[in-house]
Amino acid sequence: MAEIEIKNLRKEFDEFVAVENSTFKVEDGEFFMLLGPSGCGKTTTLRMMAGLELPTSGQVLINGEDVSFKRARDRDIAFVFQMYALYPHLNVRQNLEYPLRSQGNPASLIHEKVAEVSKILKISHLLSSPVGRLSGGDRQRVALGRAIVRDPSAFFMDEPLGALDAEFREEMAEELRALHDRMGATTIYVTHDQLEAMQMGDKIVVMNHGVIEQFGAPQEIYDWPATKFVADFIGFPAMNFLPLGHHKVSVGNTFVAYKDYQIDVPACLEEFDGSLDVGVRPEHIRLSREPGGIPATVVASEYLGTTQIVSVEIDQAILKSRVSSTEEYSVGSSINLIFDYRSISLFDHSSGRALQSEGNREVLACG
Numbered sequence: 014m015a016e017i018e019i020k021n022l023r024k025e026f027d028e029f030v031a032v033e034n035s036t037f038k039v040e041d042g043e044f045f046m047l048l049g050p051s052g053c054g055k056t057t058t059l060r061m062m063a064g065l066e067l068p069t070s071g072q073v074l075i076n077g078e079d080v081s082f083k084r085a086r087d088r089d090i091a092f093v094f095q096m097y098a099l100y101p102h103l104n105v106r107q108n109l110e111y112p113l114r115s116q117g118n119p120a121s122l123i124h125e126k127v128a129e130v131s132k133i134l135k136i137s138h139l140l141s142s143p144v145g146r147l148s149g150g151d152r153q154r155v156a157l158g159r160a161i162v163r164d165p166s167a168f169f170m171d172e173p174l175g176a177l178d179a180e181f182r183e184e185m186a187e188e189l190r191a192l193h194d195r196m197g198a199t200t201i202y203v204t205h206d207q208l209e210a211m212q213m214g215d216k217i218v219v220m221n222h223g224v225i226e227q228f229g230a231p232q233e234i235y236d237w238p239a240t241k242f243v244a245d246f247i248g249f250p251a252m253n254f255l256p257l258g259h260h261k262v263s264v265g266n267t268f269v270a271y272k273d274y275q276i277d278v279p280a281c282l283e284e285f286d287g288s289l290d291v292g293v294r295p296e297h298i299r300l301s302r303e304p305g306g307i308p309a310t311v312v313a314s315e316y317l318g319t320t321q322i323v324s325v326e327i328d329q330a331i332l333k334s335r336v337s338s339t340e341e342y343s344v345g346s347s348i349n350l351i352f353d354y355r356s357i358s359l360f361d362h363s364s365g366r367a368l369q370s371e372g373n374r375e376v377l378a379c380g
């Protein structure tokens with residue numbers, strides 16, 4: 014078992030701060046995602062958690078024990094990298110046996126373990142193949158197998174599916190999640206792909222420029238982003254923002270004004286006086302031909318099978334609405350926008366921070 018916690022973990026490379034003071038806790042058995050754009054500090058965070066990089070300051074605790082200065086090999090964890098680090102001159106069986114041999118296990122146990130793991134990963138028929146001849150997906154399975162045979166208490170994976178093509182990635186993502194559910198070992202997984210994180214993770218940490226923007230379950234983060242960065246990074250199309258300009262909100266307010274119109278929102282829980290943006294997901298904008306709502310003009314529509322993305326213009330802003338494909342919205346036509354008030358976020362335009370409301374109260378409180 015492994016419960017992993019980091020406290021005020023920080024990494025500087027000379028003057029450059031790669032990871033700001035990061036704090037979060039990974040519960041035992043969780044599938045935990047470190048998500049963010051390239052260069053935001055995911056790998057550096059993971060390497061510090063694993064003991065491959067020394068922190069500038071802060072702590073790493075595994076099961077309550079401070080391991081900040083313990084080396085990786087003394088932490089009972091296994092790595093799976095993007096570049097499957099296999100021994101090219103060995104076959105699949107030898108690659109799988111390698112970590113067990115270096116631990117000095119008896120031959121019978123090695124044989125048993127390799128058989129078990131290759132069955133789980135569906136590579137039993139490949140055991141005598143040279144790894145050089147395997148497809149990308151199979152190579153990645155062998156790399157996983159090499160991590161799994163050791164029975165570590167935690168797995169650390171850095172973009173393990175990044176090198177696979179889309180079709181394999183999807184398949185391996187499902188397999189990885191199923192494997193995790195079966196083994197139950199704590200897994201920390203780095204990705205820049207928000208879909209992968211949403212699909213596989215129990216919890217997600219969203220990072221940007223070395224800073225943790227939000228920490229929570231996928232649905233919490235999707236429904237109630239703590240910042241505009243998260244709102245924009247998660248979900249496709251991203252959350253829409255409608256700038257209101259300078260606006261004053263008081264505790265208990267249940268609507269904001271956009272020109273002569275009123276936009277209902279979940280009750281506000283904080284005072285705010287500044288530049289304000291309304292945030293609404295595409296599926297929470299309804300397009301109505303009845304009177305009422307905010308008038309807009311259809312500027313484009315994109316067919317996606319059962320749904321379509323309809324772009325509408327109000328003043329200078331373009332908003333995207335996800336609606337059923339059964340309706341037709343012709344370009345240039347007038348339409349009224351109705352926002353689902355239960356799902357609306359308000360953001361401080363300058364800092365990007367979400368205002369506390371009845372909607373996001375629990376989510377932002379734990380972040």
Ligand SMILES: Nc1ncnc2c1ncn2[C@@H]1O[C@H](COP(=O)(O)OP(=O)(O)O)[C@@H](O)[C@H]1O
Binds near residue numbers: 029054
């Ligand atoms: N050894 C290093 N020396 C100097 N800068 C580094 C080093 N490792 C990473 N960085 C910088 O730290 C930042 C975060 O890197 P990294 O953790 O690899 O990001 P990510 O994995 O999110 O893409 C990047 O700007 C990167 O250039």
Ligand SMILES: [Mg+2]
Binds near residue numbers: 056057171
């Ligand atoms: Mg990286």
